[in-house]
Amino acid sequence: MASWTLIVPEGLLLAGALVALFAEVLFPGGRRAGAWSGAAFAALAAAVSIAAGSGAALFGGQFAVDPATQVARTATLLLTSAFLVWLGGAGLERERVREFAALVLFASLGALLMAAARDWIVLLLALEAATMPAYVLMGFDRGDDRSLEGALKYFLLSMVASLLFLYGMSFVIGMSGSTLLAASRLQPGAVGVVAAAFVFAGLLAKLSAAPFQWWSPDAYAGAPAAAVAFVSSVPKIAGLFAFARVVAVLAPQTAATGPLLAAAAVASMLIGNLAAYPQTDVRRLMAYSGVAHAGYLLVGLATGTVAGTQAAVFYAIAYAVPSMGVMLVAAQYGATLDALRGLASRRPWVAWATALMLVSLVGVPPLAGFTGKLYLFTAAMRSGWVWLAVIAVVMSAVSAGFYLRIMRAMFFGTDESGEAPIAGSPASAAVVVACALAVIVVGVASSPLLAAITFAK
């Protein structure tokens, strides 16, 4: 059965995670072997994902890959691989790299399943599988109280989100008499609306969108920056993708979807962009930036059109790449604005690549961020959400301010700390540069990628 190749990437990730866990036994002496082997497995999985194609469904329709799913899965795998290369290169100056790599692979496995899930229960399980390793990653610095506190907050509030989602989901399954996403039937009236609202509330919280974004600044600010780099970016592609699936199923059945998601989008954009200004910690700043970007993504979903959904999936990728890249820089060279002072003179390549990614996050042509926003806002205008598009445009202009603060620190500040800079490795610098290149490529060659994001019906 050829269609079984669809699930080979998951198998490869699982194998990679297990190899990484026992890396010290398998590769004596190679402390970073876990990360390297994991990167290889993830890259191989990406290749399989591209080669396996799309179209078939497995397990009675609970698991299916259409072209859009394939794009989301491949992007997830490539980013995972890049992250692991960085990790193997220099990233973590500490023991337990193998554990870190294994957790990343497990989370990535959950994300892959999440993108392909076509069943409520599978979706929930995949969501949990993607989040559970993230709790551990966020609390990875066992000795650091702030890291553990952030992880605990993340865990508690994420559990609340899961419960909201589960509660809403149980209503939907009860009303439709089937656990398949496609078979979901909401009843007219209050019950259907309440069920949809609970499902959306749970997913909004997982996406760190307002009004459920509270956990993310605290969790990110406490966690090791390397963990933030992964958690804030890679699983979000699959998360957004699953969210889009759910919206596509529920939106035609209840009129409340659009206003509800639009309200969350506005709140996210306002809170994220405004609260990011006073921050001096890059992790906290990027947390609010993540909230703001969740808002842009929701603009696409709120339209309820195919174009809007496509744009949202595209933008999720266009956001994840620079978000990961910037956080990797912060992880390696310092997580506060002060620590990044004068980076341009110490590491010109890295600094220029970072600047490029930040500019993309603001949304400057011809980079990926610009193209993505263009698609999103056009879709919103076309489907009549003009006011929403206007707010989004204004807010992305506002966002330029705080991204520029990072750049100013890198290029115009002078290093006053006097600490010796961390020796960068070629591999980890290459990953940052590769992320910057990807931002350009995705931005320029956006139409083929967007065309590839087509949904099976």
Add this chain to the structure above:
Amino acid sequence: MTWLVLIPLLPALAFAAMAPMSRRVRTAVRWLPLAAMSGSLLMSFAAFARVWPGGGEEPVWRATFSLATLGGAPLSVGLRLDAVTAIMLLVVTIVGVCVQVYSLGYMHRDERQGWYFAVLSLFSAAMLLLVLSGDFLLLYMSWEVMGLCSYLLIGFWHEQDAPRRASIKAFLTTRVGDVGFAIGLAAMWAYAHSFDFAVVLRDTHWTVAAATLVSLGLLAGAMGKSAQVPLHVWLPDARAGPTPASALIHAATMVAAGVYLVARALPIFHAAAPWVLIFVMGVGTATALLGATLAMVQYDIKKVLAYSTISQLGYMFIALGAGAEGAALFHLTTHAFFKSLLFLGAGVIIHATHTQDIREMGGLRKTMPWTTGTFLFGALALSGVFPFSGFWSKDDILMTLWTQHTWWSLTALSVALLVAAMTAFYMTRVCIRVFAGRACSLARETHLDMIVPMAVLAGITAVIGFTSPAFAAFLGEVKGWPDLGMAVVGSIAATTGIGLGVWIYAFAGVDTQELRVRFPRVTAVLENGFYFDLTYNRGLVETFQWLTRLLAAFDTTVVDGAVNAVARGWSAASRVSWAFDGTVVDGAVNGVGALVKRAGDRVRTLQSGRVQGYQRLGYAGLLALLGLALLVPYIGALAAAACAFVALIVVGVIVVRGA
């Protein structure tokens, strides 16, 4: 008569309004549940007037609300008002208002009293909904909400160890019964395809097997909630909660819900195998005897009352086992008033003497005349002394057993008489220890706001017994005044108990300490409550813990580092959370426009670093989203209203600034 919906809705709204408030604001509006409850009380009187003069089989009013179609079958819940409901509504609202008024005085120093009042309000809403519900599904839902409130109130002082343990114990023990309840409901649905009282109880033709299964399931739920042997172990511990909450929940209303459930479902019990009703009577008899026995040897005044409640609930189950729904409900009613009265009195006494141990009390009759008087009313009623209410309802049950005249009902009758004497004995013991003798503390009489509710309850206790024939007629049963013979027998039992108590405790006829020493084995058995707790601990808790240890050993040997580290770290994180709170908000801002900065700061002040705060904010956000989603059809009108509101505020601010 749709306004009946408001009876449970008012207290529920009070809770919903208070839940998201901050502690300070909640305390400021602590009178809100009382206001809601008073509204419910007035409407309950109106409902009672609508049902009057009662006697009919058919409900006076019914309404069905269709919820959804689940799995192809329509799922609906209904409300109904009939004679039973009307009486229960009055009981719950009268006791509820008294307890609320009393609590305002009792809890006024507690920091978190706002939460107490909010939960009390939610509880009242659930209990009112339970008695108003016209089908078993809604009954079950409100049943579970009550269980939650009971858990929250028992564990109200959760920073102490005992309340926390007691709340978990109560929740888990009643849960055992609730599993049976759920199975019974599932069987009911499978057989009758409905939860509606009218369909299930009247129109369905039950086979013996189906009726037996369903009735045993319902009985299990009732036994858990009403603390019947062997699921009674949670109730004595439930005294760890605030005393007025015990009065309302663990004496007057919630624990009686099991009796109410069986009384409602009695037609199914009649359709079941004959041994089911005998079993009910057996459970009741055992419970009544066990409760009374243990109440005789307790030194904690609230524990005496708790065991007494268990014993009296057993009495009600005896009545149910005899098929005498009316007698059970009458005893439920009288018991609700006099037992809540006793608990409220105990609260005042504990407050004044700063102890719960009756050995350390004494002589309160001189310093606390009002408390003494009202408490004695309650004690006399509980002991079954004419003309107080307990005499009438107890006599009702005894008479029912005598008329039934089977060997099991006569056995139950003799045990019930013994229990009556024991009841009178232990209440005499408490009263003499607490009120008579030398004053051993500087206790002072409490304030008027706590005396008034007790006086009201005492008044009701004194007179309500005389309504006995009217009560029966209201429920559609025919019953005259008590039979003189049974009244004399019952009174003899009560007098014997009182006399024995006076002889032992007032005139020191028997040295109880010597008895304890001379019969060590009996003492040990009684002090350990017949070893129920110990058996559960050995059999269940320790087995479970052994299993846990086994799994833990597996965990530590197989799963390494990361998991352990995170678990350890998370517990450390909670310790530092407090210290960390203040340090999150910091940092200077430069090079940004002042407006954006201020807006950013606004958002940041919400970002307090406290996870409780985040959850509350998330809850508020969810409510906002739900409200938005439900109001989408009216969004234009709402936007206009919001604009008008904002304009009004702006104008107001300008005017105030200008002035």
